[in-house]
Amino acid sequence: MGSNGTVTELQRNSTNWTVVVDEIVKMEKKIFPKHESLARSFDEELKKKNSGLLYIQIHGQVVGHVMYAWPTSLSASITKLAVKENYRGQGHGEALLEAAIKKCRTRTVLCITLHVDPLRTPAVNLYKKFGFQVDTLIQGFYSADRPAYECTFLK
Numbered sequence: 001m002g003s004n005g006t007v008t009e010l011q012r013n014s015t016n017w018t019v020v021v022d023e024i025v026k027m028e029k030k031i032f033p034k035h036e037s038l039a040r041s042f043d044e045e046l047k048k049k050n051s052g053l054l055y056i057q058i059h060g061q062v063v064g065h066v067m068y069a070w071p072t073s074l075s076a077s078i079t080k081l082a083v084k085e086n087y088r089g090q091g092h093g094e095a096l097l098e099a100a101i102k103k104c105r106t107r108t109v110l111c112i113t114l115h116v117d118p119l120r121t122p123a124v125n126l127y128k129k130f131g132f133q134v135d136t137l138i139q140g141f142y143s144a145d146r147p148a149y150e151c152t153f154l155k
Ligand SMILES: CC(C)(COP(=O)(O)OP(=O)(O)OC[C@H]1O[C@@H](n2cnc3c(N)ncnc32)[C@H](O)[C@@H]1OP(=O)(O)O)[C@@H](O)C(=O)NCCC(=O)NCCS
Pocket: 001, 031, 080, 081, 082, 083, 084, 087, 088, 089, 090, 091, 092, 093, 094, 095, 115, 116, 117, 120, 121, 122, 123, 125, 126, 129
């Protein structure tokens, strides 16, 4: 099913900044364990020059978001992706990831990387659907007993 929401870029200094960030922080707290959530550091993360955030709003409510960054001059990364539980399976994750990849490609990069817990099957499937390949399994990435796949998408 295709997403029926519009993907919007969160603009620095926009009037809706606080409202959107507050909603996303709430979502982060609900979806991710503390050590994986950006809830506490969201504002600082977003103020970094080499990063951005896209979100989908439906009926005035943020239902999903994706963060991307350019950690080096030659690589981009997807640092966060989440869709509210009752809005999943409707194509929003796909729409957000597609838009984030497009954003990443606005700079000359050789690859786009990301990390994902192998147990997050929907996310792993979504990334593979878009052509991300699993390069390696990094033990202790999220916490002592939670590894991560490091995945790359070559341009
Ligand atoms: C991963 C996530 C963002 C997917 O969002 P979504 O809006 O439900 O995804 P979509 O409806 O766009 O589905 C796109 C693809 O994702 C995969 N997928 C989605 N839900 C799935 C499920 N329950 N089981 C298996 N694969 C699934 C499929 O490949 C699907 O493509 P298909 O419909 O052709 O099979 C969402 O499940 C989520 O927020 N999960 C919790 C947070 C998370 O794990 N984030 C990633 C951390 S890095």
